[in-house]
Amino acid sequence: MSGLSEWRSLTSSGEIADLPASGFRYKYAMDFVLDLLGVEGIAFSALGAGIPTPGILTRSFGGEWKCHIEDASGNVVWEQTVELRYTFVALIMSMLGMVGFSSFVWWISGETITTTNCGGALAEGEAPQTLGAEVGFAIPAGGSDYTSNTATILTEWTSPIYLCNIPPGSTFHIDFHNIGSSGLRYSIASVQTQTIAGGGAYMRIPQMGMVFAARPGAGGMACASYHAAAGTLPELSDEAVVWDSTVGTSAGTAVWVPYGNGGRLALIWQGYGALLYAESDNMADADGWEGPATVLPGHTLLGACRDRAGVLHILAKNEAGAVVGYRASRSLNREVLLSVSEPTVCMLETGGALNVSSASLFTYQNGVYYLMVDGSNQIEYYEGANGMALWRSAAPEG
Numbered sequence: 001m002s003g004l005s006e007w008r009s010l011t012s013s014g015e016i017a018d019l020p021a022s023g024f025r026y027k028y029a030m031d032f033v034l035d036l037l038g039v040e041g042i043a044f045s046a047l048g049a050g051i052p053t054p055g056i057l058t059r060s061f062g063g064e065w066k067c068h069i070e071d072a073s074g075n076v077v078w079e080q081t082v083e084l085r086y087t088f089v090a091l092i093m094s095m096l097g098m099v100g101f102s103s104f105v106w107w108i109s110g111e112t113i114t115t116t117n118c119g120g121a122l123a124e125g126e127a128p129q130t131l132g133a134e135v136g137f138a139i140p141a142g143g144s145d146y147t148s149n150t151a152t153i154l155t156e157w158t159s160p161i162y163l164c165n166i167p168p169g170s171t172f173h174i175d176f177h178n179i180g181s182s183g184l185r186y187s188i189a190s191v192q193t194q195t196i197a198g199g200g201a202y203m204r205i206p207q208m209g210m211v212f213a214a215r216p217g218a219g220g221m222a223c224a225s226y227h228a229a230a231g232t233l234p235e236l237s238d239e240a241v242v243w244d245s246t247v248g249t250s251a252g253t254a255v256w257v258p259y260g261n262g263g264r265l266a267l268i269w270q271g272y273g274a275l276l277y278a279e280s281d282n283m284a285d286a287d288g289w290e291g292p293a294t295v296l297p298g299h300t301l302l303g304a305c306r307d308r309a310g311v312l313h314i315l316a317k318n319e320a321g322a323v324v325g326y327r328a329s330r331s332l333n334r335e336v337l338l339s340v341s342e343p344t345v346c347m348l349e350t351g352g353a354l355n356v357s358s359a360s361l362f363t364y365q366n367g368v369y370y371l372m373v374d375g376s377n378q379i380e381y382y383e384g385a386n387g388m389a390l391w392r393s394a395a396p397e398g
Contacts, residue, residue, distance in 0.1 A: 004161075004194040014171035014188050016069070020216040020252060021166040021195035023131065027158040028065065029181045029190045034088060034151045057090040060109065063179025067191075068117070072169030075273045078162060079117040082136070084179070085110030090151060104151050108138055119164030119357060120300045123321050129357035131161035163358060165252025165270055165300075166195065168216065201254035201267065204228055210242070214254045214267055220246040221254060221269055221276075248276045248292035253358075255304045257312055268314070270301045275316065277338055293337035296326065303362025303371070313364050315371070315388070318343065323354045325369075325388030344388045354382065354391050 007027070008017035016024070068079035090104035113136065118128030127134060138157045174187045181190045200215035211228040213236075214221050224244040228234035247267075254269035265280045271294070278291030298319035306312050312328040324343040331339040346354035361372040369384035371391075384391040 004196060007192045007194055009192050010172055010188050014173055016166065016170050016172055016193050016195070018193075018195045019166055019168045019170055022252065023161055023163040023196035024166055024193055025159045025161045026172070026191055026193045027156045028082075029156045029192075030063075030179050031155070031181055032061070032086075032153040032179075034059065034061075034153070035149060057088075057092050059088045061086055061088070062110070063177070065177035065179060066175040068173050068175060069166060069170050070173065071167045071273075073273060076117055077119060077166060077170065078115075078164055080113060080115040082114075082157070082159075083110075083112040084108055084157065086153075088151070088153075106153055108157075111136060113160075115162075118162055120317050120321055121319065126321060126355070129163040131163060134160045136160060161196070163196075167252060201256050201269070203256040203258070205258065206230065211236070212256060212265065214256065214269070216252060216254070216269075220248050221267065222246050223267070243288075245289065247278050247289050253301045255301070257304050257306045259306065259310055260308075266306070266312075268295070268301065268304045268312070273297060275299055275301050275314070279337065290334060291337050293335065295328070295338055295340060299324075302356065303359035305363045307364050312338065313362075313369070313388070314340075315346075315359060315362050315369075317357070322346075323356060325384075327387070346384065346388055346391055349390050349392045356380070356382075 004025070005018040010016060062083065062085040064081060064083040066079075066081040068076050070076050085108070086106055087109040088104065088106045113134055115128045115134065116122055122128060136157050136159050138155050172188060172191055172193065174191070177187055180187055200213060202214075203212045204210070205212070209227060209229040211226045211234050212223070213226075214223045216222075222244070223246070225242045226234045226236055226240055227242060234240070248269075249271050252270040254267060257266045257268055258264065259266065266277070267280075268275060268277045270276075271292070274297040275295040276292040277295045278289050278293070280288040280290070296314070296316060296318075299316040302315040302317060302323070304312060304314045310329065314326040314328060316324060316326070318324050323346040325346055326340050326343060328338040328340045331337055348354055356371070356373045358373060359371055360374045361370065363370050367385065369382075369388055369391075371382040371384065373380040373382075380393065382391045382393045
């Protein structure tokens with residue numbers, strides 16, 4: 001998996017840097033000031049106020065925020081609410097008849113993360129795909145200061161790493177917060193992000209001696225082809241491009257699905273709010289594309305492959321978050337491009353639904369589908385039959 005980018009601040013409009021991305025995390029800055037003058041039972045006039053000196057002051061307080069990310073078209077691609085509870089413990093001392101802080105410590109004593117969308121709406125109780133557990137972190141007592149009667153807490157909360165496609169032009173929004181950094185003109189100034197670079201689609205066709213690339217870009221899916229004759233290393237510079245073009249819009253996952261030996265190229269990819277599909281018989285030059293056609297609105301692409309008969313097999317998540325399979329063939333209608341079957345809901349032979357959020361490998365051979373998923377802690381392996389209706393799983397070692 002690609003490494004994380006540097007931490008970047010949001011723009012004034014909330015735009016996220018280093019996109020497109022296949023994953024991200026964010027950190028949220030906040031500060032609090034606790035004043036002894038406002039704490040019931042503490043008197044600053046004399047020692048005889050009922051407060052033993054030295055003594056211990058313990059307080060608990062909390063807050064929450066709700067935020068989301070939307071793409072350039074306004075579609076929500078990620079959304080969550082975070083609730084934090086802090087515990088504060090201070091040592092109270094007396095000097096010259098006055099009571100004040102001597103030292104203090106604090107830590108997060110409660111955390112509730114509720115993520116309702118992560119590359120698609122999540123069903124109740126469904127966990128988002130993350131790298132590791134869905135747990136945030138902060139450095140206890142980090143960045144704090146105090147005076148004789150006030151304690152200032154300066155801290156940052158860092159989210160888990162979420163694995164979902166974030167398209168170019170996406171923006172981060174804070175919908176509600178009662179905790180954050182004071183004195184900032186915009187609440188989003190409290191937020192910084194790191195991203196995992198979004199992967200493109202790459203393919204070599206030995207019979208043609210060509211390499212093809214498709215990469216998400218701000219202007220659409222940027223495609224290019226290069227000479228790659230057998231026994232030679234291809235030059236992949238801009239000057240060495242045979243053909244290049246931009247087709248449709250772009251957002252994330254893309255898969256090359258050529259016909260036969262590559263005589264006709266085809267590309268399926270994640271657009272804004274739908275899957276997009278295009279074909280080219282001229283090595284992806286600007287004038288050779290048919291499409292893109294909108295395929296399966298509201299779906300998220302997981303994987304795709306084409307069999308020897310030319311049938312396209314698509315694995316996706318629908319609007320309800322269920323993993324479904326489709327089979328598609330070339331349509332006589334050149335505006336539509338594909339005739340797509342009814343969905344097949346993917347179920348496990350042990351019971352329950354197949355639940356994956358990505359596909360590192362999806363292929364089909366002799367009636368059997370093969371699916372591999374990078375589950376961060378282990379590799380997940382599945383085999384599907386009955387037209388993707390029934391799946392069995394195994395978790396290889398390593």
